[in-house]
Amino acid sequence: MMFRGDAVFSFHPVKRKARSLLALLAAVLGSGPWVSAVGAQEPSGGLAYTIAKIKPSIVGVGSFQRTRTPPAVFRGTGFAVHDGVHVMTNAHVLPEAIDRANFETLAVFAASGGAQSVRQAELAALDEEHDVAVLKIGGAPLPAIRLGDSDRVREGEEYAFTGFPIGMVLGLYPVTHRGIISAISPIAIPAPRAKNLDRQTLRRLGSSYEVFQLDATAYPGNSGSPLYDVKTGEVVGILNKVFVQETKENLLEKPSGISYAIPIKYGRNLLRQKLGLQ
Structure with a gap:
């Protein structure tokens, strides 16, 4: 409901019986686990x-x-x-x-x-x-992010990622984008023409694995950004590439809105197998 700024409100006196009922209700509510709507805060667990x-x-x-x-x-x-x-x-x-x-x-x-x-x-x-x-x-430890279980990620779920989409042009102020998992698809898609195949694509086709496709706008500076659960903050992936619909030079002006992330299980494996860290 919306009220106009010049609306006039009239107040009528409450009868004695009504006042006593209101006082009784206030006493009952005041003794229970109720929170006043005035100054109420958003519950923890939100994206903010x-x-x-x-x-x-x-x-x-x-x-x-x-x-x-x-x-x-x-x-x-x-x-x-x-x-x-x-x-x-x-x-x-x-x-x-x-x-x-x-x-x-x-x-x-x-x-x-x-x-x-x-x-x-x-x-x-x-x-x-x-x-x-x-x-x-080097230096003092930074706050570490908790790694989640990327095998439990499903299409349609909402996630966010935070990073530096255009580098440090605007200073070290991390930027957050969010979107849903549009698809869980292979890392390499066969080229329509043989002349478009290169050594890197052939290698990926031979050892393909699944990645997360997002309907979120990312830019080259976002490479390495954590993809995380909007409620818990647990990381499920690492942003690693953006679909370019024209040229890299036009990416800032005409982003495709299609991005990809590597499942975090590969990061966990690297920590465990190469560094002995859990």
């Missing part, structure tokens, strides 16, 4: 609460070289896991090479309470087949 819990764990991933302009080069998103000094991201987010001779380092970029920091990182484990990497970072 989950985002607040997730954001401190989100980092940028790239490289840092003090003598370079700019010194920081952003390549994708990552998120803290396990003990807070390990960061999970995509394998393709990592630089192809690090110029250590000129003091370039692998790095993550974190923000806390408005303060931004650069953390030196080292590659701890790599799974190129499933496009997952784990870094170990």
Whole structure:
């Protein structure tokens, strides 16, 4: 119901018997587990609460070289896991090479309470087949995100992901998108023409596995973002690619709204098999 701003309300006196009944009702309600509608808060477990819990764990991933302009080069998103000094991201987010001779380092970029920091990182484990990497970072531990069970994900369920869709252009302010699992489909789709097949596609066709297709808008900077349950914040996947309908140059202007995520079970396997972490 909507009331106009110039509406006139008239109040009529309540009879004595009615007042006594209201007083009795107020006394009964006051003694029970009731919450006043005035100042009532949204129950915990909503997306707003989950985002607040997730954001401190989100980092940028790239490289840092003090003598370079700019010194920081952003390549994708990552998120803290396990003990807070390990960061999970995509394998393709990592630089192809690090110029250590000129003091370039692998790095993550974190923000806390408005303060931004650069953390030196080292590659701890790599799974190129499933496009997952784990870094170990210096400094104090970050809040770690809990990993969920990606085998229980179903089509039609709603999830969210948080990361840096356009890098650090607007600063280290993680952005959240959400959508449903549109399909659980193979990582590689056969090309319609033989000339479109390359070595990477052929390899994926030979060892294909299922990934999550989302009806959510993501951008290249979202690579490595955690895909998580909107209520619990448990991570079920890692954003790793976006369907491009025209060219990469037009992706910001004309996003396809189709994104893909790697099931988190491959990240869990990497932590357990390569690092002995649960």
